[in-house]
Amino acid sequence: MQKIFFSLCLFFVGATVSAQKDSSKIHAVCLTANEMKLFELITQYRKANGLPYVPLSTELSYVAQTHAKDLFVYHPDKNGCNMHSWSSNGKWSSCCYTPDHKQASCMWNKPRELTNYVGDGYEISHTIWHSDDANYTVKAEEALAGWKGSPSHNDVVLNKSIWKTERWNAIGIGIYKGYAVVWFGREADVEGSPGVCR
DSSP, X not given: OHHHHHHXXXXXXXXXXXHHOOGGGOOOOEEOHHHHHHHHHHHHHHHHTTOOOOOBXXXXXXXXXXXXXXXXXXXXXXXXXXXXXXXXXXXXXXXXXXXXXXXXXXXXXHXXXXXXXXXXXXXXXXXXXXXXXXXXXXXXXXXXXXXXXXXXXHHHHTTOGGGTTOOOOEEEEEEETTEEEEEEEXXXXXXXXXXXXX
């Protein structure tokens, strides 16, 4: 009887591991110099405020980069929808994220929809005048300054207010044209950290 129970445990553990590793959700990711600069600035800002280092995440960076491009190309952040919105032009569930946060799960679920990341994701985003200028790219310093100037976004970065008890164990960075996007997660990323684009 004990041998049968042990075999069943192995089967369920094995099924769980294989379910978490969907090969279609493994992506090659690298960060531009500007994206890496934003990661370094956030790391320095947190350190200056006595907060621990958050490891750079391949999976959350993929989500961030994907969303930054979606925001620039398809503009789901229009007509009453904010920058946590997603268009219907990709392999994800679309949503209009409104100020009442009724679509919060649309954000939280994106890492699981797009990658093998097992936890929820929490996003902060920034743009300069919702820039449509294809020649303009938001600078890392501009993005962090914007978040520092917004109490609700600053609270996420510095684990204040409702985020005080959270411990971030993964961070993803994405900048595309006029949009900068950062994702935080509680769970560590088993895929590790992305490198710099060559």
